[in-house]
Amino acid sequence: MRVLSGVQSSGKLHLGNYYGAIRQFVTYQDKADEALYFIADLHSLTTVRDGPLVRQHSLDVALDFLALGLDPNKAILFRQSDVPEIPSLAWVLATVTPMGLLERGHSYKDKVARGVPPDCGLFIYPVLMAADILLYGSDAVPVGRDQKQHLEFARDIATKFNAAFVAGYDPQDPLGKASGKPGIFKLPEPIILDETAVVPGLDGQKMSKSYGNAIDLFGPDDVVTKRIMSIKTDSTPIEGAKPPDSTLLHLLELLCDADEAAAHKQSWQQGGVGYGTYKKRLVARFFEVFGEARRRRIELAREPREVVRILRAGASRARELARPLWERVVEVTGVGAHYADVRRGPEFLVR
Numbered sequence: 001m002r003v004l005s006g007v008q009s010s011g012k013l014h015l016g017n018y019y020g021a022i023r024q025f026v027t028y029q030d031k032a033d034e035a036l037y038f039i040a041d042l043h044s045l046t047t048v049r050d051g052p053l054v055r056q057h058s059l060d061v062a063l064d065f066l067a068l069g070l071d072p073n074k075a076i077l078f079r080q081s082d083v084p085e086i087p088s089l090a091w092v093l094a095t096v097t098p099m100g101l102l103e104r105g106h107s108y109k110d111k112v113a114r115g116v117p118p119d120c121g122l123f124i125y126p127v128l129m130a131a132d133i134l135l136y137g138s139d140a141v142p143v144g145r146d147q148k149q150h151l152e153f154a155r156d157i158a159t160k161f162n163a164a165f166v167a168g169y170d171p172q173d174p175l176g177k178a179s180g181k182p183g184i185f186k187l188p189e190p191i192i193l194d195e196t197a198v199v200p201g202l203d204g205q206k207m208s209k210s211y212g213n214a215i216d217l218f219g220p221d222d223v224v225t226k227r228i229m230s231i232k233t234d235s236t237p238i239e240g241a242k243p244p245d246s247t248l249l250h251l252l253e254l255l256c257d258a259d260e261a262a263a264h265k266q267s268w269q270q271g272g273v274g275y276g277t278y279k280k281r282l283v284a285r286f287f288e289v290f291g292e293a294r295r296r297r298i299e300l301a302r303e304p305r306e307v308v309r310i311l312r313a314g315a316s317r318a319r320e321l322a323r324p325l326w327e328r329v330v331e332v333t334g335v336g337a338h339y340a341d342v343r344r345g346p347e348f349l350v351r
Contacts, residue, residue: 014207083319133188141154162174
């Protein structure tokens, strides 16, 4: 099984990134036959228009990945922009992607409603994501629940491409078991942990750096503490039972072990403990869970050239995995002649 996923490098990683995706990345580097994880710096251009900052964000995310347990000897870690076949494939896929499909995008509509400019890059974001996923023949993609629709889009786009360029392809038989005509692109499956698929932010909405409601994994101690202590709560008195649908309780359940989480939930329902006590415990638990990773990140940051070397080596390995499928795309579409010439010889161009 080949697993692939990525995180956009548009800011600092937070609890939502970890529990919604990165924790799964670390798990699947051992469970999958091959695991590819990329830093989506091309995607970040929809919101970040500062070259040095984009580069710094990419390095920061790489440091975060490595500090949180990603092992470059087990998984392939790379920058999206270091694989030039990705934007090339994105354009090819865009030519078969219906406008109506993209217009249904929840993420696009949500971001526009929040004031993000509705430019072309934001609109076709799912096409670039489809290229990220499909280029390597990925079988499964660990994603947060909020990204599930983008994976469904990738499957739809793959089907459109296969139908357009593979004679005899049957969308009802994508593996070609009956027709003998399998598609060029696989239809990947999502991997979602339901209990942690959407992590609430400080205000109760989905935790997101773009919403300003996140708890950064590697922020300064005092900033992290202040953020956690600012989690919104109501005016329920100490002796009263607390509302069950609470960001504070949910985060406690995420970070605490099963026994402690159950004890918190019981006292939450019975009353007798104030919100401040729960917040202090959440602060302590945060540093218990992420303390080692935070120390490791400081050590890794002292060797930025080694991190860049890991990213470049990962991109080289990713391109090797992508080569067979990209050559198929070149062959059936007739584009990428320069690539075909280099990889397969000039006789390929006149076949």
